[in-house]
Amino acid sequence: MSLQALYATLGVLSLIAEIALFVVLIARRQYRTFPVFTLYIAFNLLNDIGVSALMVAYPPSVGRAVELGLLPLQYLLELGVLLEIAWNVLRPVHASLPVKSIR
Numbered sequence: 416m417s418l419q420a421l422y423a424t425l426g427v428l429s430l431i432a433e434i435a436l437f438v439v440l441i442a443r444r445q446y447r448t449f450p451v452f453t454l455y456i457a458f459n460l461l462n463d464i465g466v467s468a469l470m471v472a473y474p475p476s477v478g479r480a481v482e483l484g485l486l487p488l489q490y491l492l493e494l495g496v497l498l499e500i501a502w503n504v505l506r507p508v509h510a511s512l513p514v515k516s517i518r
Contacts, residue, residue: 430463433456449499449503450499454492455495458489466482
């Protein structure tokens, strides 16, 4: 098996995993608990599909340039996911602490 075939196989498997995760988040209504994470998964899914379509339709350099241009938005979404996870972890701890301990 060549290295390109291995990369293609891993790319298809990761796309299937992203689609499955997005479907699970929507079907189990976890988008209410994790809205930023759901947005992040949707953004990555659309980004992967869109950049792949651009690379097929145009020279690969166009797809790479678009992908590079979308990196700041992806980084902001990743930061939002980190903050959302921290909030969901700290919120139950906050409820169990005594009233004046936060101050």
